[in-house]
Amino acid sequence: MPFIKLTKIERKRFLVLITCLLLAIGAWLLMALNNKYVYTAKTVLVYKNFPQKRAFHALQSDTVDLQVEGTGWQLLFARLRVKPQSIAISLDKLNNRNFILFSEQLFNVNRQLETSQKIISVRPDTLYFDFSERTVKRVPVKLVSNFEFVKQYGVSDDIEIIPKYVTLSGPEEEIKKIKEWPTDSLKLSNVQNTTVSRIAMMQNKMKNVSIFPTSAEVKVPVDEYTEKTIDLSLRIINNKEYYNVKLYPKKIKVTILVALSKYQQTNENFIDAVVDLDEWRDLKHNQLRVKITRFPDYCKLIDVVPDKIDFIIEK
Numbered sequence: 001m002p003f004i005k006l007t008k009i010e011r012k013r014f015l016v017l018i019t020c021l022l023l024a025i026g027a028w029l030l031m032a033l034n035n036k037y038v039y040t041a042k043t044v045l046v047y048k049n050f051p052q053k054r055a056f057h058a059l060q061s062d063t064v065d066l067q068v069e070g071t072g073w074q075l076l077f078a079r080l081r082v083k084p085q086s087i088a089i090s091l092d093k094l095n096n097r098n099f100i101l102f103s104e105q106l107f108n109v110n111r112q113l114e115t116s117q118k119i120i121s122v123r124p125d126t127l128y129f130d131f132s133e134r135t136v137k138r139v140p141v142k143l144v145s146n147f148e149f150v151k152q153y154g155v156s157d158d159i160e161i162i163p164k165y166v167t168l169s170g171p172e173e174e175i176k177k178i179k180e181w182p183t184d185s186l187k188l189s190n191v192q193n194t195t196v197s198r199i200a201m202m203q204n205k206m207k208n209v210s211i212f213p214t215s216a217e218v219k220v221p222v223d224e225y226t227e228k229t230i231d232l233s234l235r236i237i238n239n240k241e242y243y244n245v246k247l248y249p250k251k252i253k254v255t256i257l258v259a260l261s262k263y264q265q266t267n268e269n270f271i272d273a274v275v276d277l278d279e280w281r282d283l284k285h286n287q288l289r290v291k292i293t294r295f296p297d298y299c300k301l302i303d304v305v306p307d308k309i310d311f312i313i314e315k
Helices: 008-034 072-076 106-110
Strands: 036-048 054-058 063-071 086-090 099-101 118-123 126-149 153-155 160-162 165-171 181-191 195-200 210-212 215-220 222-233 235-237 244-248 251-259 272-276 291-294 300-305 308-314
Touching (some): 086 106, 106 118, 126 153, 181 215
Parallel strands (some): 126 181
Antiparallel strands (some): 036 063, 099 126, 126 165, 160 215, 244 308, 272 291
16 A cells, blocks of 8 residues: 655645644633533532421431532543532521521532532522421440450450440430440450550431530550469358258359459459259259359459359258
8 A cells, every 4th residue: 555655845734734733622622621611519418506406307318419610620520529528508597497498508618619619509409307306315335345365364344434425315206215325346456455545436327316425435454364262151042941051061162363453352252152042942953053143343253163062951
């Protein structure tokens, strides 16, 4: 296939033509992208200035369409970045009516934009809300945790949560169902020292219920554990006829794991062991099982010797 051969002057003219064409296209694109256009961007609503004496429930989605006026450049990159990704809407008007008009808040909404974009309208323009009487209730905080300790270490005392309670505010029919409020999961690994952590409360998925505070401080006391054996006297329960009961042996040995910081103070006064005479009377057992009825939370029971007791009853 023969090639078209151009002279040196013709090649120059062709390059000038291509350059002019590219410059013209570039100038047209520049002018087009600098023009103003209206495009649609979705965003999420964040409510503020809640009504103090009214519990509410939104009757529509919290996602709205923004009619945004911006340059072609902004339109070109609108799907890559929408700033802000959420907009704050004031609910103070709900104190005396059951709807919110975006047209009344466009000025404040536009102040939240980080660029020269301008919101000219919102679809839908009106948000409607359902109302009920608002009530307040305090419920205990429940710690959700997953601890992994270094060998021979563990929790040595009650875990301290500050605050112990959260305050819920919302419709009475919703609030009365809530008995406690869990935290996010507190995960600790290779623990061998007392730790203090800030943990958030579980995310509130009920838009008509507010929670305060939204985080808590958790102190986990940790200590090294060691074994300790305690001689413990047995106590007889359900001796309704007041028999003279002799136990063999009268004492048992209880082996526990106890924190080093509480080793000296932990003794037989902190543990109760009983045998139940109903086992002989009702179940006809010839030995009585040892039951531990009181035991420190900061200790771990390893062994009870013996765990069954011989007995003689003198009527």
